[in-house]
Amino acid sequence: MGKIVAIANQKGGVGKTTTAVNLSASLGAAEKRVLLVDMDPQANASSGFGVRVEDGEKSIYEVLIDEADAAEAIRETGLADILPSHPRVIGAEIELVSQIAREMKLKNALSGVVKQYDFVIVDCPPSLGLLTLNTLTAADSVLIPIQCEYYALEGLSQLLGTIRMVQKHLNLDLRIEGVLLTMFDKRLNLSSQVADEAISYFGEKVYDTIIPRNVRLSECPSFGQPVILYDVQSAGSRSYMKLAKEFIEKQDSI
Amino acid sequence: MGKIVAIANQKGGVGKTTTAVNLSASLGAAEKRVLLVDMDPQANASSGFGVRVEDGEKSIYEVLIDEADAAEAIRETGLADILPSHPRVIGAEIELVSQIAREMKLKNALSGVVKQYDFVIVDCPPSLGLLTLNTLTAADSVLIPIQCEYYALEGLSQLLGTIRMVQKHLNLDLRIEGVLLTMFDKRLNLSSQVADEAISYFGEKVYDTIIPRNVRLSECPSFGQPVILYDVQSAGSRSYMKLAKEFIEKQDSI
Numbered sequence A, B: 001m002g003k004i005v006a007i008a009n010q011k012g013g014v015g016k017t018t019t020a021v022n023l024s025a026s027l028g029a030a031e032k033r034v035l036l037v038d039m040d041p042q043a044n045a046s047s048g049f050g051v052r053v054e055d056g057e058k059s060i061y062e063v064l065i066d067e068a069d070a071a072e073a074i075r076e077t078g079l080a081d082i083l084p085s086h087p088r089v090i091g092a093e094i095e096l097v098s099q100i101a102r103e104m105k106l107k108n109a110l111s112g113v114v115k116q117y118d119f120v121i122v123d124c125p126p127s128l129g130l131l132t133l134n135t136l137t138a139a140d141s142v143l144i145p146i147q148c149e150y151y152a153l154e155g156l157s158q159l160l161g162t163i164r165m166v167q168k169h170l171n172l173d174l175r176i177e178g179v180l181l182t183m184f185d186k187r188l189n190l191s192s193q194v195a196d197e198a199i200s201y202f203g204e205k206v207y208d209t210i211i212p213r214n215v216r217l218s219e220c221p222s223f224g225q226p227v228i229l230y231d232v233q234s235a236g237s238r239s240y241m242k243l244a245k246e247f248i249e250k251q252d253s254i
């Protein structure tokens, strides 16, 4: 019960938030109970579900610095529950540095709620700092989105190095949930080259489902809706539903 | 002489590195003496110019922790000189936290070389941590790339808040050099909506030059070349040459 999956890659703009929001929504549509945790100070995953934290309201920041329980900050949205972020969580990166067990804050904070869900999906910021380390320490597995572009390949060895370091010192059981190719444009050679390279690097771990570049995926956040609610017929929506199905099927085999 | 310009935006994947590399190369082609400093542990700007730091070679990391002078780490590439990065610079974020004048490390490191150049262009990682704070403290101005997508607008108030904080406590004279719209796709309503929003927010500061989405810009890094060397006729190359021209013209008026 309650599997925690980190969506992580320190390369910016590769589709972490788009995957966290739309995989969560698609799993919710498939009758799974899902909590989406937003660990990014940009709070894009929160607004992707139409959730904004006003001053005085609880966010992941208050949860990480032990000023609130996770349950107090969680919002229901229908398809998934959200533990939202707020820009003030940038402060946690510095405030936690000198604290004891600073990497375990998220793991401890989620321990009281995780049993109520089938999946807890955690969106990470584009860095390998304390917020991402907290997530990799709390997670059972990590799903790695890879944009089909050259620079996205370059950062992989750094990410894998960090995952190995976490497995050695903070979370022995951390596994790779899967590798997702995003923003694939079938008209471009570059997309196929990067896809081939990722498959030769990760083999089986690469999902059969590939997310195409699709304008509906970049439009839906401005309406605060996952793509399945914004335009269910779109290629973007269909690809994330297909991913959710493959993700669920893989649960029995990992 | 020697104006230091930070290329910053904590939102990931908005075109910081692509702008740092191709603006530097275009300024070099216009006979300006340019130093490109790579402050990102991903070291994308370095590899965008075909520069890789091997073990034992100096990078921005050794310069920031006072183990090397900037002059020792700088490489010549023809169009621009490069002070390259290496993934080990991630360590500086933690190592510098407890040091005195931790935000001034880059400013002090560049003071010895800045006079040899017309422009020093600094590529930032996608975060507002110590590496970006060092850059904003050292910089005369900051150039803000904005991807023409919804999430890219959301992070602007955080970025402006950080710039204001730096202006108040670390660098009184920091100015906004300009705002650059990137990955503009004229077929998408979203691109025009975001462009209109940015212009109403920043007014004059928005460059007339808009960078179109152009596959040559995402292909050239895999050859370790700026686009002006990879495909000088491409829309990508022409738009960065046009930006360089507008950037130079604006110097007299800022």
Ligand SMILES: Nc1ncnc2c1ncn2[C@@H]1O[C@H](COP(=O)(O)OP(=O)(O)OP(=O)(O)O)[C@@H](O)[C@H]1O
Pocket (backbone or CB within 6 Å): A011, A012, A013, A014, A015, A016, A017, A018, A019, A040, A044, A124, A125, A126, A182, A183, A184, A211, A212, A213, A214, A215, A217, A218, A219, A221, B010, B011, B012, B013, B126, B149, B150, B151, B152
């Ligand atoms: N398959 C897709 N097709 C078209 N646009 C996409 C797709 N996936 C993501 N986008 C858009 O690309 C941009 C980057 O995606 P997103 O913000 O999800 O990446 P990220 O990795 O979360 O970024 P960050 O590193 O800043 O957290 C966003 O504007 C998003 O709307």
Ligand SMILES: Nc1ncnc2c1ncn2[C@@H]1O[C@H](COP(=O)(O)OP(=O)(O)OP(=O)(O)O)[C@@H](O)[C@H]1O
Pocket (backbone or CB within 6 Å): A010, A011, A012, A013, A126, A149, A150, A151, A152, B011, B012, B013, B014, B015, B016, B017, B018, B019, B040, B044, B124, B125, B126, B182, B183, B184, B211, B212, B213, B214, B215, B217, B218, B219, B221, B236
């Ligand atoms: N105008 C453009 N047209 C097409 N592709 C582009 C354009 N600008 C950038 N790209 C590609 O988009 C991706 C993101 O750009 P880039 O890496 O420059 O952004 P960044 O802001 O530096 O990212 P990070 O936040 O990770 O540092 C890269 O793969 C790059 O090659």
Ligand SMILES: [Mg+2]
Pocket (backbone or CB within 6 Å): A016, A017, A018, A040, A044, A124, A125
């Ligand atoms: Mg994100």
Ligand SMILES: [Mg+2]
Pocket (backbone or CB within 6 Å): B016, B017, B018, B040, B044, B124, B125
């Ligand atoms: Mg970059």
